[in-house]
Amino acid sequence: MEENIIKLAEILNEYGKSHHYYLWHDFMQIMYVLKKVKTGYWAQTDDKKELEMIAPYVKSLGLYISFKHQGYITYNKSKYNSWNGPWFGVKRKNIGTFYLGYPHCCEAAYIQIGPFSNAHIYYILKQILVDRNIHAYKTLKQYIGDMVFLEEYTPCTLHCEESHKRAERFKNVFLEFKGLLPQNYLGQRRKEVIESMIKGISDIENPPIMEQFKKHSLPKLEKHHYKHLFKLEDEFYKEIESAMANPSATKEIVEKGKRLIEKI
Numbered sequence: 272m273e274e275n276i277i278k279l280a281e282i283l284n285e286y287g288k289s290h291h292y293y294l295w296h297d298f299m300q301i302m303y304v305l306k307k308v309k310t311g312y313w314a315q316t317d318d319k320k321e322l323e324m325i326a327p328y329v330k331s332l333g334l335y336i337s338f339k340h341q342g343y344i345t346y347n348k349s350k351y352n353s354w355n356g357p358w359f360g361v362k363r364k365n366i367g368t369f370y371l372g373y374p375h376c377c378e379a380a381y382i383q384i385g386p387f388s389n390a391h392i393y394y395i396l397k398q399i400l401v402d403r404n405i406h407a408y409k410t411l412k413q414y415i416g417d418m419v420f421l422e423e424y425t426p427c428t429l430h431c432e433e434s435h436k437r438a439e440r441f442k443n444v445f446l447e448f449k450g451l452l453p454q455n456y457l458g459q460r461r462k463e464v465i466e467s468m469i470k471g472i473s474d475i476e477n478p479p480i481m482e483q484f485k486k487h488s489l490p491k492l493e494k495h496h497y498k499h500l501f502k503l504e505d506e507f508y509k510e511i512e513s514a515m516a517n518p519s520a521t522k523e524i525v526e527k528g529k530r531l532i533e534k535i
């Protein structure tokens with residue numbers, strides 16, 4: 272293994288231990304970029320120290336690193352130029368797809384609708400817990416497995432095929448470099464995923480949040496274009512309407528769902 276990659280892993284592992292957990296993710300994010308399974312990595316940290324520490328090693332691997340807009344690493348020179356240039360403001364709306372390589376559907380969900388993956392998780396949980404749908408159980412299990420490797424704002428739904436394919440590509444890169452990561456890396460990532468899912472699913476039993484969802488997101492999701500883009504079944508809309516109309520039944524499913532997610 273190239274010496275500069277080992278050095279990069281050491282720096283980021285050490286840094287991750289003493290800082291916020293998401294920094295543990297950085298080494299793998301940079302490796303995804305190095306292996307070109309991800310277009311670019313947005314550092315999203317105001318802490319320039321981390322970027323300054325890793326810059327010489329990142330550059331030695333043939334990657335470009337920018338300190339602008341919280342920091343960006345890519346293998347693509349024209350994306351790097353655009354990130355640093357006057358067009359960034361225009362492209363900013365497409366950060367996910369243009370600069371980072373996110374699936375189009377996931378960015379559309381985030382920017383145009385407002386993230387609704389929690390509603391979709393609820394829909395899948397209902398299928399598992401009430402309808403005893405084994406296929407839905409497999410979908411949820413796969414989603415959790417993928418989330419360990421994926422980034423924020425993806426997948427848009429549990430049926431997002433592009434995100435699943437990405438997670439598979441990320442996983443292969445992970446297997447190549449896992450010897451350089453902390454031993455509990457996967458366990459820690461899984462814990463983070465489960466915690467954020469449990470926190471997120473609580474939105475479904477929160478009337479003000481669901482009121483907003485009903486008012487702003489649901490009418491858009493009902494449009495043919497989005498229904499098609501996110502591959503939403505008619506049943507999804509019915510379940511969400513019914514969840515809002517029956518708070519006590521919804522609460523029961525959400526609570527059971529949390530216990531199920533913890534056990535998977």
Ligand SMILES: [Zn+2]
Nearest residue numbers: 376377427431
């Ligand atoms: Zn998607």
